Amino acid sequence: MRATDRSLDVVAFVSEHFRDILRRRLSEIVGLALITLALLGAIALTTWSAQDPSLSHATQTPIRNLLGFPGAIFSDLAMQLLGLAAILLLLPEALLGWRLLSHKPIGEKWRGLVWIVATFLAAGFASTLPRIGAWPLPTGLGGVSGDALLHLPAMIVGAPPAGLTLVAVSALFGIATVVTLAIAAGLRWPARNALARDAAVEIERDDADDDRGSAWIGMFAHALLSWKARIGRVFRRAPARNATRAARPAATGGRHEPRFDNLGRVAAPSIADEEEYVEHAPRRRAPVRVPPRRTGNGYTLPSLNFLTAQRASERTTLSKDIIDANAVALESVLGDFGVRGEIINAHPGPVVTLYELEPAPGIKSSRVIGLADDIARSMSAVSARVAVVSGRNAIGIELPNPTREKVYLRELLSTKDYNENTSKLPLCLGKTIGGESVIVDLARMPHLLIAGTTGSGKSVAINTMILSLVYRLSPQQCRLIMVDPKMLELSVYDGIPHLLTPVVTDPKKAVVALKWAVREMEGRYKKMSKLGVRNIDSYNARVAEAKAKGETLTRTVHTGYDKESGEAIYEKEELELEPLPFVVVIVDEMADLMMVAGKDIEGAIQRLAQMARAAGIHVILATQRPSVDVITGTIKANFPTRISFQVTSKIDSRTILGEQGAEQLLGQGDMLYMAGGGRISRVHGPFVSDDEVEKVVRHLKSQGAPEYLEEVTAGDLEDGEDGAVFDATDMGMGEGGDLYSQAVAVVKRDRKASTSYIQRRLQIGYNRAASLMERMEQEGIIGQANHAGKREILIPENPADDRY
Template sequence: MANARKPLGRVPLGRESVRAPSERSRIGRRPSVLAERFREGWGVLLAVAAAYLLLSLFTYSPQDPGFNHAGPAVAVYNMGGWLGAYAADGLLMVFGLAGFVWVLWLAFHAWNALTLQDGPSFHLQVVTLPLFLVASSMLLYVFEPLPNWPVVGGGYGFGNGGLVGKFVASQILPFLGHVGGVMVMTALLVLALLWFTGWTLAEVRASCVWVYQVAMVTGIALGRWCRRMWARMPEQFDLPLSHPLPKRGRPVVVKDDDEDKPRRPRASEKQAALPLLVEGQFVLPPLDLLNEPKEQEGGESEEALQQNARRIEAELRNFGVEGVVTNIRPGPVITVYELEPAAGVKTSAIVNLQDDLARAMSALSIRITTIPGKSVLGIEVPNLKRQFLGLRELLDTDAFEHDGGKLTVALGVDTAGIPAFTDISKMPHALIAGTTGSGKSVAINAFIISLLYRLTPEQLKFVMVDPKMLELSIYNDIPHLITPVITDPNKAAAALNWVVKEMESRYRLMSEMGVKNLAGFNEKFEQLQAEGKMPTKLVQVGFDLNTGQPKHEEQPLATKPLPHIVVIIDELADLMMVAGKAVEFSIARLTQMARASGIHLLVATQRPSVDVVTGLIKANIPTRISFSVASKIDSRTVLDSMGAEALLGKGDMLHLANGSNTLQRLHGAFVSEDECAKVVTYLKSQGQPQYVDDVFKAGVAVVPNGKGGGSAGGDEMGEDGDPEDLYAQAKDVVLREGKASTSFLQRALKIGYNRAADLIDKMEGEGLISAPNHVGKREVVARR
């Protein structure tokens, strides 16, 4: 007993050790060594026989020789040879696919012999093996043969169950029915399996539990390993419910093949030195002046995105809002989770929870908005690590290179990372707002650089106004400037008045040429120039001395095509404080009329209050771009809706396009001061600017009485006009109307309180009016 060999192959699988029947049958006896060697050899032979039979059955071919098909000896495709072909044909003909049971039977006995275990008794095998074969054949017969199985049943059409299965089914199914026959045969099959193997139901149950536990432990360990490996890989995946994270590669730049108006050649990116320029030729800046795109790590992992989606659903559920995240769209800066609200849930109920959701998600801010064309809400959650976007990545794209617009600028990328461009001529004017550090000045630099990369000084001119004297001064002396960068608000008001007069002059030229816009004017001018003609107009130069009739002569209407003019105001608030009425009047006229003349305004401010962005200015600027602002009121002032107060800063913006009422969230491209300096140096090396001397001679615009909107505290007459002329007007009004007060002069002359009070005091000092009485009323002493 002490030296009894512990049986192999049977492992306790449940909580209690269940002793195998073979082990119980062997307790108390030990076979001899010779018998063990004999059984091991017998086990090897049975294992070989099982493998041979399995190979023969798997390589069965109907063309092989069989019991009812004779062929030449060389025509044997079965890998078991002639014997294997006959064995496979016989088993498949009689038992069908149940012929593989013989392989299991041989393998079972081989295992018992090799492990020195006693199998079932001979009498038990005589009963269980036929029962197992019959039940399995009948069960296999009721299923249709697989379409790719090579003629089961040995080529006799007996189906999956062979001759035995067909016969048993024909006898049983008419009495028990299809379902009943399957149930009975399944029970017999399980019973035969238990009897044949000697297993008990307790052992089977314990084995199933053990297999389940092993599978669970293995699956969990494998899942953890896969997550660790996935975390080390670069992020590039396909979400089951979303679009893949876009990858911004470096697109191939294709030359523009516009034959009608060929663009000036762009300098090669590999060019080290400035080429020798032919007189009149201008080479656009090369892209290598801008920094190369940086290699960046992948964004949020798929697991993190799915966890955030579940957290959003759970947090909304805590506030009594039911909904399901149906799609996840990761981007370079934010990730959009598309939420399908439950029936009966109002959109406002979800939008009002964005601050609470941001707190629960530990996010800087979260913006919830509707998605046009979909029934879902977009929940925009900032990524833990935002990707860097350089301006070169946008300019070095086919979309920018082949864009048909002349004044195309790079806005940035949308929430999915797709580049976004716009044509300033279609804006046609833009209001840009944002607090300090929101990316407003960087965006203006990106617009300027985009234009400098597309148009030559003959095609584009700038008027830049920078009251802060910091942002735009770097562009001084580039060939595209009409005047040096303007830092004095009074000069800025005069420059805007000159632009208005230039607009009126252009419209007169277009009227003489019979065209409607700048593009038509330049096209007709080029046609006349190609024909060797110049556009002219008939001008009276005097009178004939003999006849006294007017004398006319033809003078050139224009000597060259007219360039586009882009007016950039970096800070509107400073101009409105100093020369509010004049600036407001000029901006209003330009935004109302200047589009067809090729003049466009980009007006920026960091204080989008109603006294800066007046109703008159706002009503005529259809395109709005808002970066992060301080409050919902500022957002409404710029965009007519909330949302900009929840932006992330550093280039995160909301874009309201001309003719659209839908806000588009974009992430602006970054261009450094060093990159701007390189481009400016390159442009300066190709020529000097040709400044217009008459810009400041136009003076400040005179606003007609009753015209214009509210003022920001200054007035053009009081601050910039002639004080003596203003006093003469005030005296004339007082003497004509017979009354004098500060408020009366404010209304009559459209001036501020301080200036009106000074005029009243001056009239009192000259004796024109009396001092105020006990109720503050003055009498007009002088008469006209």
């Protein structure tokens, strides 16, 4: 018999196999008790006597029933009510006890009602039979119930059934009794019964084999560990050299370690004590050491041993009883607020449990969503998130689990979803509510926008994304530009070979780096157009193919015309055969950059977001303040993929996601992931500590020094310029500046001179436009403002003096 629930809260500390054995023994005890109860009832009925004292008959005669006074009372009530059909009251208990004792599957609950109907029909059939000898009761052989059923035809026909009518009624009751008894007992047609019997035998044989196999495995493991302990005591008395060999047999043995690429799930990096290992052996794989992974150019990718693995004791399971109790309580809470519906399903996860509510007709989903805070208060939960389940007539209610299970990055990096994934830029986001791994491809997003308050897990998520890239890609495949105005989170990565430039902490240089990314994008498009390809994948494939064949890529270029003949002159241009790596720009705090150079940042990000996908340049933006002045409409329109951690208000949630719900998150990596198309799902991000990050960074630095490009942050940044240099027109305020020349040209052409007009035309701030107006007034280009605020333009439309 396969158990439907293998979790017992009171013995959660023991192994699953032992809990299964305990459940089977309890099932046998209950089955034996039911069979005993049915046997005692049969004894009471067979030794029944109408002369025994009972509730309907008071006498001083000795009790003849073998079970004494309780047996006399039970048998008298049963015979008075059902007559000879009282024996059918004992058959369900006996059958149920036999199924529990033999570990057979229990039938459906509705068969109990069929048993009751069959019992009353049998009583009616018994009342149609003639009385046997001296029947001691005034009723018929079917008792009070049988006589009542027998008088139903008399109410229709007008007279009690007799003769052929009585025979017909008796046959009707008899056939109905046999049919209902067959249905209640679960009997089938011969063919279906044979198939069901074969399936039951197969299931029983599998269960028996599983139990015997688990027992033999436990005995074998215990024997091995006992011999290991004895050998260890012997070798501890040996010299230190022998002790070292005994403690580390794998160092000298011929064991071949598994490769990282073929791993599905990897257990803890170090072997724990033997007792814990034996306890979790049936459900966890043996701990292994992950060997280093090398690329074709000698670069060694980081090992999983740098990351912490999840221990078996940290796994938590929510029992079915607790889930059912929460579902009933949730229905009651919703009913108190006037929401009628039924909890049809529940999906427990590592952090929260999703309860699917099927509302009654006429219940609006917005009404249930608005009760999120009231549901959390009534359920004594920290928070509750309510959202519509897409594609189904259900509303999802997410409640936090009593004990939160931590998700580790190593567990995600060791899954097949990551190792066998064909993603070009894989990112490990975490696990869903159901515990499934979420591995996404940054190259298909193609850009990512992240928002969340302090403590919500945003910085840890950025670390996990960076590690997801460096664990898969070498510096020749992926280069990084990190912008960290806070100078705290990303500075640890300074010096790894994946960087194109040192971690940028100056907001001015950050703008220059973004402008370099735009220029790099345009340069890549020129290279791809020369080869006639459309994206970076096709470009790298053409370059690799040419290198493999030893060919030189050339193209024919038109350079001019012959002066004598006038014919066109063509020359062959040799193209570079260097593959282009992916470039990922990571900005940890967008709000700081927007305060320094909002227009310039927005313009550069807009160009990258719109055009950089095919060139292999991708952007990850993160901010603590998801307000409209930071996440503008232009940025949101070009970032369809977004992640929101816990935010402070519904307004911030609507700003980043377009709907509320992020304010109900639990923090510490709990996020809402919105993929392209507006589909939102809840994901629990993995955890990676600072020590793990430092270990990986030390390994990366040991692979070689980074090859920085000075032009990434050098650009057009000049000394003495302030933050205003990064306006949209990229001009200064100095003498002869290009911005001033543009302002003079606008006034001369349009014959309009006002601060607001200059501000709109040049897309600059009010202070800058006012300064330009003052300068033009000082140089005699415009006059002073009159009482109406208008200025006279003193220069002609086509002045002879071209100073301006």
